[in-house]
Amino acid sequence: MPLDHYVTLGRSGLRVSPFCLGAMTFGEDLGWGSSVQESKAILDRYIELGGNFIDTANLYTKGHSEKIIGDHVGHDRAKRDRLVIATKFSGNMHVGDPNGGGSSRKSIIEACEQSLRRLRTDYIDLYWLHHWDALTPIEETMSTLHELVSSGKVRYIGVSDTPAWKTTQAQMLALFRGWAPFIALQIEYSLLERTVEGELIPMAKELGLGVTPWSPLKGGILSGKYTRENAGTVKLDRSWATGLLADGKVYNLIDELRRIAAELDTTVARAALAWVQSRPAVASTIIGARSLAQFDDNVKALDVQLKPEQTAALDKLTEPVLPFPCGILDLLRMSHAGGTTINGKPSQLLPAFGVSKKGDHY
Known part of the structure; x- marks a missing residue:
């Protein structure tokens, strides 16, 4: 399946690539990530292969991620219009300012204007609620997002990292009042994070939300870099992964992925990505990359099709305890x-x- 095998996102007519390019790593402002030059090379390769769906956020690399995208495609109106650019609000860009983040009318409008400037565009294709703000009435958030859609500054809205009950409340409120509804749900989803199958995935199917999983390789744990044989000798990219890899069940999963990858003549990472993309309700999986070589390797997961028995084996090893x-x-x-x-x-x-x-x- 190529990147230009577009799918509709949720209950909408918006057509996006089956893999979304995650731009959280664009910029080195936090001491890690991709250089501006490498980020632009990844963008160019993604677009060259037919990809059209780019995901970022105001908070990523302190706004630099948005600026890299805007500087690279904002000057070419035709190229910009062919892309589906998604960004997020909620993150506070101004330390010490109580209204610098969250989901109030004041913060949403200000965040939108700032993202538009950094992205060098006059509209955002998909504007995500990055995470639920418990201090702001959901009516205020949804009515403000509807106004942004009505004004033309935003085309569609989505929701990320929010409980199922709150997302459902917001969606029903929008539908009953004739406001713009959510069309997509962004959640962490991987072979090592399947608790979302309890409520969030069924909710997405019922409400017509296209699921766009983030961290499908669980922060690189399922990249193939870490194995039972090199345990303790390979430096972990993220400190929190130490506890995860201390669980022998994770290595059992990695061993099974290695076996499946060998059968299919592919890589562990591609097999893990193929599993996520094949899940019910998943529309477009977000893949990030710090280098062009990493992107070129992972995007080939679209050509991997797991056999039913291989999927069953992975499912059995990672069956979650649901709430x-x-x-x-x-x-x-x-x-x-x-x-x-x-x-x-x-x-x-x-x-x-x-x-x-x-x-x-x-």
Whole structure:
């Protein structure tokens, strides 16, 4: 599948590439990331391959990420109009200013104007609520976003890193009041982060939100760089990964990915990315890269198609413990379908839920 095999994003007519280019690493202002020259080379290669979906945020590298994108494509109106540029608000760019971030009317409008200037454009294709601001009424946030859409400064809106119940409240409020609704959901999703399958993924399917996973390689843990054999000898890119790799189950997963990658003549990273992109409700997976070589390697994951038995093996190794009431709902669904076992064992709970062993109500 090439990058120009476009898919519609959620319940909208917006067409985007199956891999979105994540620009969080554009700029070295935080002591890591890609140089301006390398960032532009990655942008050029992505566009050359037919990619049209670029994701950034006002907070990424202190605004430099947006500026790199704007300086590179903003001068060419035709090129800019062919791209779907997404950015985010909520992050506070002004330390000490209580209104410098969050989701109030004042902060959203100011953040939008600043992003437009850095991106050198007069509109944002997709404007993300970066994370829920519990101190601002959701009515204020959604009405302000609707005004930005009505003004033409924003084309579509999306939501990131927000609880399912709050996202649903916001979406229903927008639909009932005739405001612009969310069309997409950005969440962390990978073989090592599957708890989103409890509520967020089903919510996205019900509400018509296209899912755009971030960190599909779990911060590089599933890149193929770390193996059981080199444990403790390869420097970790992120300190938090130490605890994760201390769990032997993670190496079991990496071993299985290596086995599958060998069968398919591909890499561990591509196999892990292919798993994410094949999940229900996923529209476009966000892939980041610090170098052109890394981008060229990972984008080839679009050509990888896991076999059913390979997907099943990965699913079994990473099956998440989902929050209440997911277990009960699964039990009821199974019983209504006529099942009498849970995890291969006879169920003693079905009568308690008014269900017979044949799946019929008492």
